[in-house]
Amino acid sequence: MTVQDRAETPDHDGPRTEEPVDLKQAMIDGAGGPRGMVYSTIPVVGFAAAVPFVALSVAIGVAIAAALALGVFRMWRGEQFMSAMGGVFGVAVAGGVSAWTGSANDFFLIGIWASFVGAVVTLVSLVVRRPLTGMIWNSVHGGNRPWREDRPSLTGHDLATFALLVMFAGRFVVRQWLYLADSTTGLAIADTVTGFPLTALAAVVVVWAFRRSTKRLIKDPGAPQEGA
Template sequence: MRAGRDGAAETPETAGAAEQEARPRDARVRRDAHDTVEAAVRAQLSKALGGVRGMLEAAAPVTAFTLTYVLLDEVRTAVFAGIGAAVVLLLVRVVQRSNPQFVLNSLLGIAIAAFFALRSGDAEDAFLPGIMLNAAYAVGLTFSILVRWPAVGFIIGSVTGDPTAWRSDPGIVKLCSRLTWLLVLPCVLRVAVQYPIYIAAGDQSGLLGAAKIGMGWPLQVAALAAMVWLLARGRTPIERPRA
């Protein structure tokens, strides 16, 4: 037995009640902010994509690389253009004191692409890491669906504060599986289109660049629109009423 804040004796029962009250409030706040699965997923997906600015920042370095190579036919110069575009965008974020996450992601992506291109001297190799990454995403996301742990479900877990409780509701599992399939589809389409171009004879860097840009944020926006449409059709409570 110990003294409470007001000097009164604190019993195990009152201590337990106090501890329950003092549990992390952020999970409760997140639940209050989104009372349905659909609302939570929409909010988290929008945050993950970074909005229009985040998607444009992801596309800018690749665009700079492709256009420079098509115009000058020089791999090293194209690499510098791509990295330079990412650095400029990062500096803008720093000056504005805004979140640089999406610029850093694009900078890392163009740095890896540059390594592949400079190592071989072929501009097409700059696009190989992206093809491999999309293939890995497609396999990983599909596997998560097949084992009934769809990746989108963890968005629900991040909102409720319990990463696995959503699996006890078959309706939520089914919804998350459908949403995860919509994330798989763009990855499969990118690989299906870009890999045959990559292995084709001749210099295909210009065509690869156009395919990567055209199947980048526009395809992501289309997938997001499909997810929003699917989410708009239902109102699945994040927490079921207790019996």
């Protein structure tokens, strides 16, 4: 019996339906975890620490070198290439924007506006009564589940999508304020504080909404069938 089989097998107290283990793990991996927070923070801290003392191009080089070293270390630990080296690409793009504009603060510009886009998308999905997390849950489970007709499921995804909206909006407001205040150090700190911690809190609500919909709308294959 596989791990996933055990997760979906009913216990002695009655049927139990849970999200597949691989889906829950994917959400945890998406949040990054404490180790992921460290990996994403080191290049940013290196950039912010270097830029007051060296040329902007050198500070960008410090950030890229740190990201590259971390990527090599993660590959040495057995992570796949794209997972390990994805951070290098992100830092290189951020550094390219900063080098192009000549502003150290623009190193954080992509993250700021990515948060704005995330806030707009989640807000629109709530306004049109198709919360984003519900759309994702339905897609994962075949795309034909009546989740919007089930009030508790719809409410759960309203709350989960609202949690994502708060996460994205909080990141945008704080970082944009620091960007306009011309605080590179503040942006580096905000990048850490509003990164993994907010993601982890939002992920708790999203996982809860996913599990709630699954328990209500997907029949446990181990449960007795009517008329059996």
